[in-house]
Structure formats: C-alpha cells, structure tokens
Amino acid sequence: MAQSRRRRPASRPASGGRRPAPPRPAEPGPVLELDVERIAHGGVAVAHHEGRVVFVADAIPGERVAAQVVDAGRERFWRAETVEVLRASPDRREHVWPEASVDRAPEHRVGGAEFGHIAMPRQRALKGEVLHDALARMGGVEVEVVVEPVDPAVAPGVDVEAGTRWRTRVRLHVAADGTVGPYAARSHTVVPVTSLPLAVAELEAIAPLGRTLEGAVAVDLIAPSDGDPQAVVRSPDDRRTARTAAPTVVERVGNRRFTVDRDGFWQVHRGAAATLTAAVQDLVDPDRFDPAAENHDLYGGVGLLAAAVGDRFGPSVRVTTVEADARATEHAGANLADWIGARAVTARVDRYLDELAAAPDDAGRGLRGATVVLDPPRSGAGRAVVDRLAALHPAQVVYVACDPVALARDVGLFRAHGYELEAVRAFDLFPNTHHVEAVARLAAIV
Numbered sequence: 373m374a375q376s377r378r379r380r381p382a383s384r385p386a387s388g389g390r391r392p393a394p395p396r397p398a399e400p401g402p403v404l405e406l407d408v409e410r411i412a413h414g415g416v417a418v419a420h421h422e423g424r425v426v427f428v429a430d431a432i433p434g435e436r437v438a439a440q441v442v443d444a445g446r447e448r449f450w451r452a453e454t455v456e457v458l459r460a461s462p463d464r465r466e467h468v469w470p471e472a473s474v475d476r477a478p479e480h481r482v483g484g485a486e487f488g489h490i491a492m493p494r495q496r497a498l499k500g501e502v503l504h505d506a507l508a509r510m511g512g513v514e515v516e517v518v519v520e521p522v523d524p525a526v527a528p529g530v531d532v533e534a535g536t537r538w539r540t541r542v543r544l545h546v547a548a549d550g551t552v553g554p555y556a557a558r559s560h561t562v563v564p565v566t567s568l569p570l571a572v573a574e575l576e577a578i579a580p581l582g583r584t585l586e587g588a589v590a591v592d593l594i595a596p597s598d599g600d601p602q603a604v605v606r607s608p609d610d611r612r613t614a615r616t617a618a619p620t621v622v623e624r625v626g627n628r629r630f631t632v633d634r635d636g637f638w639q640v641h642r643g644a645a646a647t648l649t650a651a652v653q654d655l656v657d658p659d660r661f662d663p664a665a666e667n668h669d670l671y672g673g674v675g676l677l678a679a680a681v682g683d684r685f686g687p688s689v690r691v692t693t694v695e696a697d698a699r700a701t702e703h704a705g706a707n708l709a710d711w712i713g714a715r716a717v718t719a720r721v722d723r724y725l726d727e728l729a730a731a732p733d734d735a736g737r738g739l740r741g742a743t744v745v746l747d748p749p750r751s752g753a754g755r756a757v758v759d760r761l762a763a764l765h766p767a768q769v770v771y772v773a774c775d776p777v778a779l780a781r782d783v784g785l786f787r788a789h790g791y792e793l794e795a796v797r798a799f800d801l802f803p804n805t806h807h808v809e810a811v812a813r814l815a816a817i818v
C-alpha cells in the first residue's frame with residue numbers, strides 16, 4: 373500500500389518549457405486531515421474543511437488523507453495535495469509510475485497519470501460518475517454510463533489490465549539546464565524519470581531519458597502504427613517547417629491506412645482510432661441515415677470518422693469533412709479517395725455552417741435528413757456551433773467528446789433546440805488519467 377511522508381519544503385529543480393510555471397505558494401500551506409467524499413471533474417476529489425470545499429489531488433473517495441493546502445486564494449474553495457494516506461481505499465494500489473507516486477513530495481510527482489494509484493475498475497467507475505453528474509447537472513439528462521475498456525484485439529502491445537503502454541504520442545520537456553522529462557503535476561517543473569509506462573514500448577525505448585539536451589525545449593515522441601517510432605527534438609527557434617513540406621506518418625485502422633502530418637492530430641491511444649470507428653458506426657442510427665443527404669464529419673481531421681461512416685454505409689455515401697487545418701484536409705481528401713461521395717473542405721466549422729445556411733442547396737433543405745459526426749477539440753462545439761448546426765436541422769448528431777463537461781453543456785444546448793440524447797457510450801482511451809472519451813447520439817425529436 374502506498375503511503376507517503378509529510379511534505380517537506382524542498383528546493384525545486386529548474387523550471388523548463390516555454391511558459392512560466394504556475395505559482396506555488398512561497399510558504400507551504402497548512403496540512404489538513406480530510407475525509408474524501410466524491411470525485412470531481414478534472415481528476416481531483418472533493419472534501420470539506422470547516423464548511424469550505426477542498427479539492428484534493430491524489431486521493432480516492434472514501435479515503436481519509438492528510439493533504440497540504442496549495443491554493444487558499446479563493447473564498448469558496450481551496451486546493452490541496454495528498455501527502456499521507458491515513459485510511460486507504462481498498463482500490464488504492466501501487467502507482468503504475470513510481471515517479472508519480474504519493475510517496476514522493478508533490479512538487480516532484482510527474483503529471484499525466486493522476487489516476488495511476490487507483491485500481492482500473494474503480495478508475496472507470498469514477499469516470500462514469502463524472503460523466504453521469506455532468507450530464508445530469510448541465511445536460512439535464514439522467515443516464516448511467518459504463519466506461520468500457522479498450523478491446524485488446526484492437527490495441528496490440530497495450531496492457532489493458534494495467535492501463536499502460538497505450539500512448540503513441542508523448543511530449544517531454546527540457547529544462548533550462550538540459551534536464552529532460554515530463555512536467556510535474558500542476559506545474560511546469562521538469563521531472564527527470566527513468567520510465568514512461570503509459571507510452572508504447574517502442575517510444576520508451578527511444579526516449580532520451582537520463583540525458584541532457586542543452587538548447588532544446590522539448591522532445592516529441594511519435595509512434596505511428598505503420599512505420600518506425602520517431603523522436604523529434606524541438607529548439608526554441610524551431611519554427612514549423614513550411615507546412616507544405618511537413619513530414620507525414622501512416623496510421624492503420626483495420627485494413628485502412630490514413631496519412632497524417634507527423635505533427636498533426638491523431639488519436640493518441642494505440643486502440644483509439646479503431647474504438648471510435650466502431651463506436652461511431654454503432655451509434656449512427658441506420659433508420660435515420662440517408663446516404664444521399666448532406667452528411668458531415670465536422671472537425672474531421674484527416675477523415676477518420678468520415679471513413680467510419682463510409683465503411684458502414686457504402687462507397688456511394690455522401691459525406692463532407694470540415695477541418696480548419698489545410699494540411700489535414702489535404703490528407704482527408706486523399707484518405708477518403710475510395711468514396712465517390714466524399715468531399716474534404718478546409719474551414720472553421722462555425723463559418724462553414726454560416727455559409728451553408730446562406731447558400732440554398734439544390735433541394736433547399738440545409739442539413740435536413742443528414743447525419744453529422746461532431747468531434748471538436750476539448751473545449752467542445754459550444755453555443756456558436758450548436759446554435760448554427762441545430763438551425764440546419766440534421767436528423768442526428770453523433771458527438772465524439774473528450775471532455776464530459778463540454779459534452780454535457782452542448783447536450784443541454786442541443787436539447788433546447790429540440791434534440792434528445794438517445795444513447796451514449798464511453799471508452800477508457802486515457803487509462804491512468806482522469807480523461808475519458810464519450811460518444812453520444814442526439815436525434816431531432818418530431
């Protein structure tokens with residue numbers, strides 16, 4: 373059982389990265405004994421102290437912990453970090469990443485594995501609770517969500533039981549003295565590490581751990597499913613090469629191959645692309661699907677989810693991907709060449725929808741009868757996009773979301789436009805972190 377020592381004020385290693393580290397208190401705050409009640413969005417747990425909410429890191433609901441206050445600057449809540457586990461949850465386990473363990477002083481614990489001390493079934497249960505609470509509070513819907521582990525069959529090399537060896541993209545930072553490592557949790561302090569257990573094995577093998585890289589600011593590690601792993605050292609004046617000359621990699625999903633810029637967006641978990649492909653294919657309601665309608669994949673990247681729709685409904689399906697990054701759109705055009713009805717457009721989604729609303733199409737029906745896949749960045753689609761999209765009356769929207777609160781907010785917005793949340797599934801695409809991916813179907817109620 374991982375127990376910790378009380379935090380001692382310690383000198384901190386030099387800060388690295390491009391932005392200054394968020395401030396830590398000059399003087400250590402008080403250590404409180406807290407009964408941890410429930411999980412909150414963002415991977416922290418909720419406790420109370422003298423009537424005030426305290427958000428506690430590295431604790432599990434049901435535990436009693438000693439936690440040091442690190443932010444007492446707000447009236448309504450404080451922030452604290454567990455420094456000793458006084459009564460451990462039966463779900464507490466040795467951290468999968470020793471350098472993130474509660475045994476270390478908080479300022480030396482690496483970030484990015486904030487659930488690594490929790491048994492996997494409980495991690496997924498906590499993520500399900502966060503989704504449920506967000507959908508109830510902001511979306512106005514009561515729905516139990518079971519967070520599903522990734523099927524090992526689509527994630528070769530991943531240890532699904534332990535939640536390790538899944539990351540195909542990793543950024544390490546380089547401190548001013550050349551030290552290489554991830555940032556400490558809630559800080560921009562570089563922590564040297566001896567292992568990268570969440571990374572796929574081939575990335576850990578090439579990572580410059582223990583080395584000094586003076587003059588660099590970061591190292592990006594990329595492991596495409598088709599081709600060799602790469603380590604790209606970034607220097608401060610590393611302007612992106614002209615985008616037309618950007619290097620590319622190839623990703624395989626089932627029998628399909630997708631070309632993507634090496635530095636462009638691709639789903640990070642080794643099994644994520646296949647998992648989301650299957651989930652989108654499952655959640656599109658075939659009774660509402662019209663292959664001849666103006667179907668769309670908004671925030672389409674290099675065309676992964678448009679291909680999922682095309683593979684489900686056949687090569688003549690009409691589907692348009694819309695993506696802000698011109699290089700990604702270029703790749704989407706080539707990646708979707710098998711579908712005669714596929715089109716790839718470079719545009720911001722909100723502006724694209726404005727243009728669609730302004731330009732009468734042949735049938736004068738906007739997106740009526742269409743299926744729209746929506747896979748926005750973490751901040752979600754937001755009111756600007758949801759209002760515009762709903763005004764075009766698609767028959768169904770399959771929303772892929774990596775932030776439960778942004779999803780819940782947007783579900784609430786869609787519901788105000790007459791759409792109902794009909795189905796939602798969730799997947800553990802970020803094991804040992806608090807992140808979770810959800811795929812939801814919203815349908816126009818008649």
Ligand SMILES: C[S@@+](CC[C@H](N)C(=O)[O-])C[C@H]1O[C@@H](n2cnc3c(N)ncnc32)[C@H](O)[C@@H]1O
Pocket residue numbers: 637638639671672673674675676677694695696697700719720721722747748749750
């Ligand atoms: C979560 S990724 C999804 C990509 C793709 N669906 C996939 O699974 O590979 C979000 C994509 O939205 C793009 N994006 C971000 N903001 C955008 C905007 N306002 N309009 C269009 N695309 C945007 C990003 O470049 C990125 O490719």
